[in-house]
Amino acid sequence: MVKIIKCLFCGKPTTLHNINVQKKIRGKVITLSNAPVYYCQPCKETFQAKETQDVFRYIYDNNLDEKLILFNYDDISQKLN
Ligand SMILES: [Zn+2]
Numbered sequence: 001m002v003k004i005i006k007c008l009f010c011g012k013p014t015t016l017h018n019i020n021v022q023k024k025i026r027g028k029v030i031t032l033s034n035a036p037v038y039y040c041q042p043c044k045e046t047f048q049a050k051e052t053q054d055v056f057r058y059i060y061d062n063n064l065d066e067k068l069i070l071f072n073y074d075d076i077s078q079k080l081n
Helices: 050-061 072-078
Strands: 015-025 028-040 045-048 070-072
Touching: 015 050, 028 050, 028 072, 045 050, 050 072, 070 072
Parallel strands: 028 070
Antiparallel strands: 015 028, 028 045
C-alpha cells in the first residue's frame, strides 16, 4: 500500500494518482504504466512514489530494458515483495 506524503515544496498533502511514468534507462526511454505518483495541486508538481522508483531500479538491475520499453507497474511490483 502506497502512503500519502506531503509536498516537498509547500508541505501540503498530495494526492495519489496512477499514471504512465517515463524514465531514461541506459539511453532508452522506458514507460511504466499505471505507476503511483503524488501530485500537489497548489504547486502543480508531481513526485514519483518510492515504490515507482523501486520498480525502475528493479528494471535496471535485471536488465529488463534490453527486451522491453513498456512495463506495467503492477506486474513488476509483485516481484518486489
Ligand atoms: Zn506543493
